Amino acid sequence: xxxxxxxxxxxxxxxxxxxxxxxxxxxxxxxxxxxxxxxxxxxxxxxxxxxxxxxxxxxxxxxxxxxxxxxxxxxxxxxxxxxxxxxxxxxxxxxxxxxxxxxxxxxxxxxxxxxxxxxxxxxxxxxxxxxxxxxxxxxxxxxxxxxxxxxxxxxxxxxxxxxxxxxxxxxxxxxxxxxxxxxxxxxxxxxxxxxxxxxxxxxxxxxxxxxxxxxxx
Ligand code: ATP
Ligand code: PRP
Numbered sequence: 001x002x003x004x005x006x007x008x009x010x011x012x013x014x015x016x017x018x019x020x021x022x023x024x025x026x027x028x029x030x031x032x033x034x035x036x037x038x039x040x041x042x043x044x045x046x047x048x049x050x051x052x053x054x055x056x057x058x059x060x061x062x063x064x065x066x067x068x069x070x071x072x073x074x075x076x077x078x079x080x081x082x083x084x085x086x087x088x089x090x091x092x093x094x095x096x097x098x099x100x101x102x103x104x105x106x107x108x109x110x111x112x113x114x115x116x117x118x119x120x121x122x123x124x125x126x127x128x129x130x131x132x133x134x135x136x137x138x139x140x141x142x143x144x145x146x147x148x149x150x151x152x153x154x155x156x157x158x159x160x161x162x163x164x165x166x167x168x169x170x171x172x173x174x175x176x177x178x179x180x181x182x183x184x185x186x187x188x189x190x191x192x193x194x195x196x197x198x199x200x201x202x203x204x205x206x207x208x209x210x211x212x213x214x215x216x217x
Contacts, residue, residue, distance in 0.1 A: 008051045008199050011070035013058035017184055020096035021074055027210040028203070050199070062088060062187065071192035071200060077182045078161060081125045089193055092186040092207055099163040101125065103177040106150045111157065111176050119146055119155035126159045129179055147171040 012018055014036035025031050030048040034041065036055045044053040054070050059082070061075040066087035075083075078101055080090060101122065105111060119140040120126050130137040140155055147167050149155040161182060162168060162175060186207060193200055 007049075008072065008196065008203065009054060009070045010051065011054045011056050011061045011064040011073035013061060013074075014055050015058075016097050017058065017074055017076070018055070020184070021094070024094065024096075024207065024210055027213075028206050051203075059083075065187050065189050068189045068191055071189050071196060072203065073187045074184050075187055076184050077180065078122060078125070080185060080187065081128075081180065082122050084124070085187075087190055089188045089190060090185045091188060091204055092211070094184045094186055094207070095211065096184045098181075098183045099161045100175075100178050101159065101180040101182055102162045102175045103157055103159055103179060104147075104150075104162070104168055104173040104175050105157045107172050107174045116157060117155045118157045118159055119149035120159035121146065122159050125180070129159075147173060 012021060018036060022031065025046065028048070030046040030051045032044040032046050032053055034044055036044070042055045044055065046052060054064060056064055058076060059079050061070075061073040062080060062083040062085070064070040065073040065075075066083075074094065076097055080088075081101075103111075103118070116130070116135065116137045117140060118126050118137050119142050121142055121144070123139045123141050126137065126139050140149070142149065146158040146160040148171065149158055151172060157176070158173070159179065165175075168174060186204070188200055188204075
């Protein structure tokens, strides 16, 4: 009796990344059979009988892939920088969900001298960024609404993602340093890259081709 062939499993977060992945999934002939906004199911089959999606929180994608619960995943570079990337390959920039990770302060105040208090959900990134510049920082971990912290005296500065700049402006903040360009990356579990080499490489090849066609259009 032949061993059961397991589907390739891809971890992806709902919202922005899922929506921006849909055109690529369609080009791969792996469009999901349902949209996570219309279904409570966290495992979604796709048009491709050999490929399924796991719907997980954005910050959890690297964890599912690192431990092999998913073979592949789509994660923001911000999330990967914060996670550290252990157990993962990051072979492809999908060029979706693009933004900038930036350091911002209240408008007109500039970056204060001396020890800096920075509120962020990106604590590891922030520490690494400032350590590389020899600057002492105290990080305050937040889970959202970072843009509020300076105006209520919780922090001197924030590290957060910026796209249009609307959220910063609406809260009286301005960028003092752009830290990292962010986009979503396809990540692969290191063991799956070896054990499921053919199928993983096929997905990588098809993604690369679709991205090249898109870049030419
Ligand atoms: P979750 O809702 O799962 O807790 P989240 O709120 O970070 O996580 P999203 O807002 O969908 O989820 O963000 C997912 C990814 O999209 C981020 O990790 C980042 O890479 C990117 N991203 C976040 N905000 C923006 C933005 N304003 N413009 C473009 N890309 C963004
Ligand atoms: C993200 C990010 C910023 C905002 C920046 O939040 O955390 O707050 O987008 O985008 P902007 O420069 O275009 O205003 P999002 O809207 O995804 O909400 P979230 O905090 O719930 O993730």
